[in-house]
Amino acid sequence: VRNPLLVPDLRELIRAGESPALVDFFQGMHPARVGEILDDLGPGDGDAVVGLLPPRGRAEVMSYIGPEDQARLVEAMAPGDVAELLHFMAHDDRANLVRRLEPEFVEPILRKLAHAEREDIRRLASYEPGTAGAVMTTDYATLAPELTARDALDRLRREAPDRETIDTSYVVGPDHRLIGQVSLKRLILAPPMARVERIMEHEPAFARVDEDQEEVVHKIGRYDLIAIPVVDADDRLVGIVTHDDALDIQRRAQTEDLLAFGGVTTEPGADDAPYWQGSVTSVVRRRIKWLAMLFFAEGLTGSVLRHYQHVETRLPDLALFVPLLIGTGGNAGSQTVGTIIRALSLGEVHPRDAYRVLVREWLTALLLGLLLGALGFVYAMLIRRESAAFAAVIGLTILGICLWANTIGALVPLLARKFGIDPAVVSAPLITTLVDATGLVIYYSIAITLLLHR
Amino acid sequence: VRNPLLVPDLRELIRAGESPALVDFFQGMHPARVGEILDDLGPGDGDAVVGLLPPRGRAEVMSYIGPEDQARLVEAMAPGDVAELLHFMAHDDRANLVRRLEPEFVEPILRKLAHAEREDIRRLASYEPGTAGAVMTTDYATLAPELTARDALDRLRREAPDRETIDTSYVVGPDHRLIGQVSLKRLILAPPMARVERIMEHEPAFARVDEDQEEVVHKIGRYDLIAIPVVDADDRLVGIVTHDDALDIQRRAQTEDLLAFGGVTTEPGADDAPYWQGSVTSVVRRRIKWLAMLFFAEGLTGSVLRHYQHVETRLPDLALFVPLLIGTGGNAGSQTVGTIIRALSLGEVHPRDAYRVLVREWLTALLLGLLLGALGFVYAMLIRRESAAFAAVIGLTILGICLWANTIGALVPLLARKFGIDPAVVSAPLITTLVDATGLVIYYSIAITLLLHR
Numbered sequence: 056v057r058n059p060l061l062v063p064d065l066r067e068l069i070r071a072g073e074s075p076a077l078v079d080f081f082q083g084m085h086p087a088r089v090g091e092i093l094d095d096l097g098p099g100d101g102d103a104v105v106g107l108l109p110p111r112g113r114a115e116v117m118s119y120i121g122p123e124d125q126a127r128l129v130e131a132m133a134p135g136d137v138a139e140l141l142h143f144m145a146h147d148d149r150a151n152l153v154r155r156l157e158p159e160f161v162e163p164i165l166r167k168l169a170h171a172e173r174e175d176i177r178r179l180a181s182y183e184p185g186t187a188g189a190v191m192t193t194d195y196a197t198l199a200p201e202l203t204a205r206d207a208l209d210r211l212r213r214e215a216p217d218r219e220t221i222d223t224s225y226v227v228g229p230d231h232r233l234i235g236q237v238s239l240k241r242l243i244l245a246p247p248m249a250r251v252e253r254i255m256e257h258e259p260a261f262a263r264v265d266e267d268q269e270e271v272v273h274k275i276g277r278y279d280l281i282a283i284p285v286v287d288a289d290d291r292l293v294g295i296v297t298h299d300d301a302l303d304i305q306r307r308a309q310t311e312d313l314l315a316f317g318g319v320t321t322e323p324g325a326d327d328a329p330y331w332q333g334s335v336t337s338v339v340r341r342r343i344k345w346l347a348m349l350f351f352a353e354g355l356t357g358s359v360l361r362h363y364q365h366v367e368t369r370l371p372d373l374a375l376f377v378p379l380l381i382g383t384g385g386n387a388g389s390q391t392v393g394t395i396i397r398a399l400s401l402g403e404v405h406p407r408d409a410y411r412v413l414v415r416e417w418l419t420a421l422l423l424g425l426l427l428g429a430l431g432f433v434y435a436m437l438i439r440r441e442s443a444a445f446a447a448v449i450g451l452t453i454l455g456i457c458l459w460a461n462t463i464g465a466l467v468p469l470l471a472r473k474f475g476i477d478p479a480v481v482s483a484p485l486i487t488t489l490v491d492a493t494g495l496v497i498y499y500s501i502a503i504t505l506l507l508h509r
Numbered sequence: 510v511r512n513p514l515l516v517p518d519l520r521e522l523i524r525a526g527e528s529p530a531l532v533d534f535f536q537g538m539h540p541a542r543v544g545e546i547l548d549d550l551g552p553g554d555g556d557a558v559v560g561l562l563p564p565r566g567r568a569e570v571m572s573y574i575g576p577e578d579q580a581r582l583v584e585a586m587a588p589g590d591v592a593e594l595l596h597f598m599a600h601d602d603r604a605n606l607v608r609r610l611e612p613e614f615v616e617p618i619l620r621k622l623a624h625a626e627r628e629d630i631r632r633l634a635s636y637e638p639g640t641a642g643a644v645m646t647t648d649y650a651t652l653a654p655e656l657t658a659r660d661a662l663d664r665l666r667r668e669a670p671d672r673e674t675i676d677t678s679y680v681v682g683p684d685h686r687l688i689g690q691v692s693l694k695r696l697i698l699a700p701p702m703a704r705v706e707r708i709m710e711h712e713p714a715f716a717r718v719d720e721d722q723e724e725v726v727h728k729i730g731r732y733d734l735i736a737i738p739v740v741d742a743d744d745r746l747v748g749i750v751t752h753d754d755a756l757d758i759q760r761r762a763q764t765e766d767l768l769a770f771g772g773v774t775t776e777p778g779a780d781d782a783p784y785w786q787g788s789v790t791s792v793v794r795r796r797i798k799w800l801a802m803l804f805f806a807e808g809l810t811g812s813v814l815r816h817y818q819h820v821e822t823r824l825p826d827l828a829l830f831v832p833l834l835i836g837t838g839g840n841a842g843s844q845t846v847g848t849i850i851r852a853l854s855l856g857e858v859h860p861r862d863a864y865r866v867l868v869r870e871w872l873t874a875l876l877l878g879l880l881l882g883a884l885g886f887v888y889a890m891l892i893r894r895e896s897a898a899f900a901a902v903i904g905l906t907i908l909g910i911c912l913w914a915n916t917i918g919a920l921v922p923l924l925a926r927k928f929g930i931d932p933a934v935v936s937a938p939l940i941t942t943l944v945d946a947t948g949l950v951i952y953y954s955i956a957i958t959l960l961l962h963r
Contacts, residue, residue, distance in 0.1 A: 085714070087732050212697055221694050222676045222735075239693055240675050243666055260539070276760070278541050279753035281676075281735060298752040299733035305756060306730070309763035310851040316770060317847015317937060318840055330852035335869060339876040342844050349840050350881060350888075356832035357893060367828065374821065374828045378810035378945050381832055385839070386772055386803050386938040390796050393771020397764040398784035415789060422793040427804060434804075439811060483771060483937040484840040491832050 062095050069100050077107050086112070090119030102128060114143030117152070121329075125152050130160065138167035141176065145219065147192040147300070150179030179294070187271045188264040190304065191285045191294030196224040200234060200252035204245040211239070225284050225292055226255045233261060233284055233292040261286050264293055268304045275301040315477075316396065318345045318484035349484055355492035356381075363499040366507065372441060373502055376449055377495070383427060384456035384494040385487035391416055391464030392486045399468060399478045406473035409466070416461040424457035448502045455497040460490045516549050523554050532561055540566070544573030556582060568597030571606070575783075579606050584614065592621035595630065599673065601646040601754070604633030633748070641725045642718040644758065645739045645748030650678040654688060654706035658699040665693070679738050679746055680709045687715060687738055687746040715740050718747055722758045729755040770850065772799045772936035803938055809946035810835075817953040820961065826895060827956055830903055831949070837881060838910035838948040839941030845870055845918030846940045853922060853932045860927035863920070870915040878911035902956045909951045914944045 068077050081089055081104065089108075093101035093116070105113055105128055117125055117140065129137050129152065141149045141164070153161055153176050165173045175193050182188025196218055198207050211221045224242075226235040235255035245254045261284045262271045275283050275298060282295040319342055360367070360377075367373055395412065398404035404412060432450035435441045441449075464486050468478035522531050535543055535558065543562075547555035547570070559567055559582055571579055571594065583591050583606065595603045595618070607615055607630050619627045629647050636642025650672055652661050665675045678696075680689040689709035699708045715738045716725045729737050729752060736749040773796055814821070814831075821827055849866065852858035858866060886904035889895045895903075918940050922932035 085732060208697070215694055215698050239697075240669055243662070243693075244669050272756075276753065276756045278539060281752065298735065298756070299730065302726075302730045302752070302756055302759060305759055306763070306855070309760070309766075310854055312763075313766065313770060313847050313851045313854075316767060317843045317845075317850075319844045319847050329855070330848070330857040331869075335872045335876065338869075338873050339880070342841075342873070343877060343880055346837065346840055346844070346877060346881060347884060350833070350837055350884060353833045353836040354888060354892070356836070357829050360829045360832070361893075364825070364829070367825070371818070371822070374831070375811050375814045375818070377828070377831055378814070378835055378949070379804070379807045381836075382807040382810070382942060382945055383800065383804055385941060386800055387796075389771045389936070389938045390773045390800070391771075393767050393773050394784070396771075397767045400764055400767075401760075401783070403784040415785075415792075418789045419792050419796070422789065423797060423800060426793070426797055427800060430801060430804060434808060438808070439815075482843070484843050487839060487941065488836060491836055495832070 061092065065092070065096060065104075066100055069096075069103050074107055077104060078109075081108060081112070086115035087119045089116045093120060093124070098124070098127065102131065110139050111143045114140050114145075118145050118148045122151070122155055123332075126155055129156065134164050134167065137164045141165075141168060142172065145192060146175060146179060146194045147190060150176050153177075154180040182264065185268055186264065187262045187266045187268060187285045187296055188294070190268055190271075190300050191264075191296045192219075192300075193294050194219045195282070195284075195295045196221050197227050197231075197292070198224045198237065198251050200226050200228060200250070200255070202251045203247065204242050204249045204251065204254065205247035207237075207251050208242055211242070220282075220297075223282060225295070226251055227292050230289070231291045233259075233286050233290060235259060236284065259284060262296065263288075269308050271296050272301045272304050272308070276305075312396075312400070312479040315479040316393070316482050318349070318482035345482070345484065349488045352488045353491060356495055359492050359495040359499070363495075363503075366499055366503060370445075370502065370506060372439075372445065373499075375439065376435070376452075377498070379431075380449070380452055380456060380498055381491045381494045383431075383453060384460040384490040385483075387420065387423060387457045388460035388464040388486040388490045389483040391419075391461045392468055392481055392483060395465050395468045396478050396481065399472055404469075406469050409469050409473075412465050412469065413462065416465040417458060420457040420461035421454075423461075424454035427457065428453040444505055448498075448505050451501050451505075452494075452498045455501065456490065456494045459493060459497060460486070463489050463493075515546065519546070519550060519558075520554055523550075523557050528561055531558060532563075535562060535566070540569035541573045543570045547574060547578070552578070552581065556585065564593050565597045568594050568599075572599050572602045576605070576609060580609055583610065588618050588621065591618045595619075595622060596626065599646060600629060600633060600648045601644060604630050607631075608634040636718065639722055640718065641716045641720045641722060641739045641750055642748070644722055644725075644754050645718075645750045646673075646754075647748050648673050649736070649738075649749045650675045651681045651685075651746070652678045652691065652705050654680050654682060654704065654709070656705045657701065658696050658703045658705065658708065659701035661691075661705050662696050665696075674736075674751075677736060679749070680705055681746050684743070685745045687713075687740050687744060689713060690738065713738060716750065717742075723762050725750050726755045726758050726762070730759075766850070766854070769931070769934050770847070770936050772803070772938035799936070799938065803942045806942045807945060810949055813946050813949040813953075817949075817957075820953055820957060824899075824956065824960060826893075826899065827953070829893065830889070830906075831952070833885075834903070834906055834910060834952055835945045835948045837885075837907060838914040838944040839937075841874065841877060841911045842914035842918040842940040842944045843937040845873075845915045846922055846935055846937060849919050849922045850932050850935065853926055858923075860923050863923050863927075866919050866923065867916065870919040871912060874911045874915035875908075877915075878908035881911065882907040898959055902952075902959050905955050905959075906948075906952045909955065910944070910948045913947060913951060914940070917943050917947075 093104060096104065105116065108116065165176065179193060196211055196214055198210065211224065215221050222239050224237050225233060226237060228234045235257050236259040237251055237255040241254055260274055260278045260280065262274060264285050264287050271283060275296070280298065282297045284292055285294045285296060287293050395404065428450035431453045432446045435446035435449040436443060467486065468481045471478045471481050547558060550558065559570065562570065619630065633647065650665055650668055652664065656664070665678065669675050676693050678691050679687060680691060682688045689711050690713040691705055691709040695708055714728055714732045714734065716728060718739050718741050725737060729750070734752065736751045738746055739748040739750060741747050849858065882904035885907045886900045889900035889903040890897060921940065922935045925932045925935050
């Protein structure tokens, strides 16, 4: 609860039916803030407040509350009120809302809207999730190239009250083809009789309607854009993606990387489900895939240990160090894979740098291995009271496993990127598992050489 | 190389000294694109191209090339040219550049600039990295509250050519105190004689100059802002942070989370160093801390195994399954911690939900444990040819370890957040290590009960 002092007072006003006081309180408040208070009030009292807001204010608040809350509110409203709400809502948000509602519920409501508005909603709601189309809005200003700056300003002035923003206008030719863009600043500075086509920016950056959202965000970031125009296969302007959506998409995409790195799931779009949404069985279905796959890979450790069981019977203490050694290898590998995935995602490292990366990671592993190996030697001798030769096996194995773990941790994401796989699918569990079985081979080979073959 | 076809042609033009053709080629190109081509050309030829750009174009390109490239270019330029470059550069980017240059080099250059410009650079360069101050720009338009809309527009029209943007103007009172903001759209729509104070937005969202950058990004995202004004301790307007910087800061912060989750480092700011920067020893110094700490925690597994060594001598095959069992626990724990850190960072889960989260993760673990346990039972009986009782131990241990791993994986990040620690410091290696020793206790307890105490 972000407003611990406010909420009880508001609840009291709601109970007492003090509608004018409530309307007054929310008047002129930023819709994001209203949304937070609604969240704090919870469904019951929150919905009562929404009922008191004027149509436009209610529509604005919808953009700042969760999808489930939107659906619940709308399903409790009269069809006419829903139609009015959709009319005032941001174009992209209302399309998303309609997409989530049952067709039997929403169709009669859409029929109450003007033809153009209904078509706009239907079209926006029809784009594939994850594409530019699914996140763009159709609320933008267009200008014809032959207009004068003065006429263009007059036109924008007339349209502005209905537009979210007029900071940038898109210049379209016949068939709504995108031919340029012009900022409001440029129009104001231009001589009044200058034609738009003379002052506009030609060849602005644009996105395709079926382009991946993350690619669109990348363009917005690369060119520092407030909005990027989106065109269809025939170069016709069909929408814009704005900077605030870019911030949102980026945030979702990067927490998606966290899921992949944790080995939860690498399915694109699996991230879209909020934590509480979906049944436990759907969560299990998502997680079991990686776990079962890693289980079988980890099964290899059983074969390795079985293969060396004759060594184990002669040196039973070897088994005591197995979790420590493969755990250290897994940790070193996780560090490397985290570092490399980040460097790949920031564009600091490319697959063609593989050799340089390996040299750097080997040097790092060499130093880390020597330090941790010395630690392991001391630990084995002083705390576990093993012989010096035995402790040397532990120290050398740590060095060997660190070198191997850093090799795997660096190579696997680089190879993934090289073969067009998102390096973020290379999870910490995957690297840990890969290092486990091979780490055991290193361990027993060193032990046999130093302790049995002397 | 993003422009494989372009680069050889450009190199030829540079070799042939075809400056007019080169100037023509880069004329009117977006500075982001010029920056990419410079990157592809490499230092030698790239720097030659920069030398040909007009002063303003050169300054714009600086915002789109890496810090090392900026420093190298500037250090090769005549002091007068550097001063001119700084004059035209974006205010935030030039402050960052100056911050990175040697004082002996930069001081004589700053003295060539106008007093106000010099002070602006010094002040911006002095803010603590990671704060709003360190990322804000001072290139914004201000208006007095008593101006009429018409006068305000006239004023903006005069100033616009020197300003990056005039989409939003900040309304300041005496002492430069922030009292409101007004969009260009609003000024255009207002009656010409309406005073700014009547049409401005009162109490706009703002940030403090010493506020954490990620907090600033959060506000920009929450209110869908193009820019947020930044004020000092006396509420005086000192800068703005723009949407493109927000996108940048968020990207860096989230790849920082990846480093933390990989167990590389949790030092804030350690992420600022690009992959190739810094010596291998500095990398080792960063990574060894976690590795050594986890090494000692992992050392506990040795004590556990030693404690159960008498069981081991009677049932030598138990050791064969140790890596498989603790590996599976670590993987299940990594999944849970990844999921919870993400849900915390998206605000879907709060520490007060701990109980609900645990119930959900337990249910998930129960199902996962039953499925993987069945898998483990079959694997032990059919592939490893153990007895049914032995296989039952494996199956039950997997179930127990999954429940335990999900408990740890959910609780640790929730507790971290509760005690004000960034949950992202809870790394996959930490959870894996915590699960290892305790997982062994579960394993041997079940084995003793089922196989020895019958």
